[in-house]
Amino acid sequence: MSIQKPKGTQDLLPGEVEKWQYIEAKARELCQRFNYREIRTPIFEHTELFQRGVGETTDIVEKEMYTFLDKGDRSISLRPEGTAGVVRAYVENKLYGEPDVSKLYYIGPMFRYEQPQAGRYRQLHQFGIEAFGSVDPSIDAEVIALGYTFYSEVGIKDVTVEINSVGNPAVRAAYRDTIQQFFAPVKDKLCKDCQSRYDRNPMRILDCKIDQKYCEGAPTILEHLDEECSVHFQAVQKYLTEMNIPFRINPRLVRGLDYYTHTAFEYKAAGIGAIDTIGGGGRYNGLVGQIGGNDQPGVGLGLGLERTLLILQAQGVEIPTTKPLDVYLIGLGEAAEQEIPRLLHQLRLEGLKAEKDYLGRKIKAQMKSADRYQAHHVAILGDDELSRGEITVKTMATGEQQTMKLDSFAAEMRKLREQ
Numbered sequence: 001m002s003i004q005k006p007k008g009t010q011d012l013l014p015g016e017v018e019k020w021q022y023i024e025a026k027a028r029e030l031c032q033r034f035n036y037r038e039i040r041t042p043i044f045e046h047t048e049l050f051q052r053g054v055g056e057t058t059d060i061v062e063k064e065m066y067t068f069l070d071k072g073d074r075s076i077s078l079r080p081e082g083t084a085g086v087v088r089a090y091v092e093n094k095l096y097g098e099p100d101v102s103k104l105y106y107i108g109p110m111f112r113y114e115q116p117q118a119g120r121y122r123q124l125h126q127f128g129i130e131a132f133g134s135v136d137p138s139i140d141a142e143v144i145a146l147g148y149t150f151y152s153e154v155g156i157k158d159v160t161v162e163i164n165s166v167g168n169p170a171v172r173a174a175y176r177d178t179i180q181q182f183f184a185p186v187k188d189k190l191c192k193d194c195q196s197r198y199d200r201n202p203m204r205i206l207d208c209k210i211d212q213k214y215c216e217g218a219p220t221i222l223e224h225l226d227e228e229c230s231v232h233f234q235a236v237q238k239y240l241t242e243m244n245i246p247f248r249i250n251p252r253l254v255r256g257l258d259y260y261t262h263t264a265f266e267y268k269a270a271g272i273g274a275i276d277t278i279g280g281g282g283r284y285n286g287l288v289g290q291i292g293g294n295d296q297p298g299v300g301l302g303l304g305l306e307r308t309l310l311i312l313q314a315q316g317v318e319i320p321t322t323k324p325l326d327v328y329l330i331g332l333g334e335a336a337e338q339e340i341p342r343l344l345h346q347l348r349l350e351g352l353k354a355e356k357d358y359l360g361r362k363i364k365a366q367m368k369s370a371d372r373y374q375a376h377h378v379a380i381l382g383d384d385e386l387s388r389g390e391i392t393v394k395t396m397a398t399g400e401q402q403t404m405k406l407d408s409f410a411a412e413m414r415k416l417r418e419q
Contacts, residue, residue: 007122008114008116008123009121009122009123010123015321015322016321018319018320018321019312020305022154022319023127023154023308023319024127024305026153027127027150028105028107030149031146034103036105036129036146037104038104038105038106039089039104039105040106040108041079041082041088041089042079042085043078043079044077044078045076045077045085045088046074046076047065047076047077048075049077049085049291050079050080050081050084052290064080064112064114065078065113066078066080066112066113078110078111079111080110080111081302082106082126083130083259083287083300083302084291086106086128087130087132087288087291087293088291090102090104090132090288091291091292091293096132096133096296098133101131101132102130102132103129103130103132104129104130104132106128106129107125107126109124109125110124110126112124118272119278119304119310124304124305125304125306126304126305127150127302127303127305128281128300129143129300129301131143131298131300132288133296133298135285137232137233137235137263138239139299140232140283140299141245142239143299143300144161144247144281144301145243145245147279147281147303148245148267150303151267151269151278151279154312155312155315155319156269156308159268159269159278160248160268160269161247161265161266161267161268162248162265162266162268163250163253163263163264163265164221164250164251164252164253164263165222165225165232165262165264166203166221166254166260166261166263166282167224167229167262168226168229168261168285169261170226171221171224171225172221174224175221175224176203178219178224179206179219180198182218182219183198183202183205183218186214189214190205190208190214191208191210191211193208193210194211204254206252206254207252207254218252220251221254222249222251229262232262232263233262233263247265250266253265259284259290261282261283261284261285261286262282262285263282263283263299265280266279267280271310271311272311278303278304278307279302279304279308280301281300281301281302282301283298283299284299285298322374324353324375325354325370325373325374326347326352326375326376326417327352327354327355327375327377327378327379328354328355328366328370328379329343329347329354329378329379330356330367330370330378330379330380331356331381331382332363332380332382333382334383335383336382336383336385339386340381341356343391343409346409347409347413349410350410350411350414351414352410352413355373363380375396376417377394377396377413377416377417378394379394380394381406386406389405389407390403390404390405391409393413393416
């Protein structure tokens with residue numbers, strides 16, 4: 001029996017992986033413009049980090065984490081999301097001592113044990129950003145704007161932004177009592193998960209896909225905001241409007257993680273079945289303190305790369321997957337063929353994308369190979385040309401040929417490609 005990849009994972013093959021490189025490059029370039037610096041954290045962490053950071057009542061911690069004991073009997077979990085690990089690194093490495101706001105981004109795999117479906121994998125990939133140290137609502141708007149700009153610049157159309165305020169701890173405590181009273185008459189009719197949430201985190205019932213019929217007429221947290229939360233939320237809306245970021249308020253948006261305060265938001269786009277959320281985030285004042293640091297406010301987002309690519313495919317957006325060869329080298333004759341590897345290396349040192357035949361094929365087959373690589377030029381070296389210190393270069397688009405000196409061939413090819 002042949003060994004196959006684990007359920008819920010995928011192989012990213014040549015031709016497909018270039019699409020990933022394209023959107024990852026866009027994410028990095030965008031973060032550079034917004035002055036976010038890259039951070040790379042371990043793929044696995046102590047389980048306690050996610051229990052404290054993500055929340056023990058969340059589906060992620062209760063059902064979806066890959067958790068195991070290592071050889072020292074320590075409980076270790078593969079990271080299910082990026083924020084908790086970044087916060088841990090921020091605290092452990094004392095980045096809070098920097099004089100400016102710490103603005104960080106990450107790109108990498110996350111792991112969740114859930115039923116695979118379109119846009120949902122057990123190994124998934126996220127692009128995320130985190131900003132620590134400021135309560136300014138303009139940085140909430142900046143984070144939302146960066147995500148919206150990412151989707152726009154990779155070519156996704158009709159992305160909508162939904163925002164809400166989930167208040168501060170005092171507001172949430174008061175709202176918790178209100179929402180429990182609302183759901184009390186139907187508690188026994190709720191799904192098993194929501195019956196558990198009723199006592200531990202009743203706001204999460206509003207996020208349940210099964211029990212939406214019981215949520216009609218539920219009081220919203222927006223009706224319970226204090227002045228601080230209301231002023232913050234109004235300012236976020238003002239900044240988004242001035243940035244021309246389209247948004248709508250969704251008073252039931254609570255997100256699936258326990259650490260959010262004030263602003264919560266999601267990006268929506270149709271095209272991958274029942275799933276329409278392609279990314280989201282929010283503010284998490286208090287999370288740094290929960291994880292053991294001197295408390296600092298924070299705000300961030302996480303965007304699913306698999307879902308991004310599926311939406312691009314559904315919308316018919318073409319992503320460049322190949323970069324044509326600059327030069328394809330052909331050697332005719334034993335001495336010429338032995339010279340080709342040296343010339344090939346020189347071309348590559350000059351920054352050119354170059355290739356040769358490794359299968360001992362005839363010149364006709366090698367020319368077909370050059371066509372498949374979409375080579376701009378084919379350079380042909382025969383034994384006679386080698387003895388004269390020359391090489392013939394053919395421009396594939398026009399069929400024009402010219403002769404170059406071997407001792408300056410690589411430099412001349414670079415100049416030719418720069419024209």
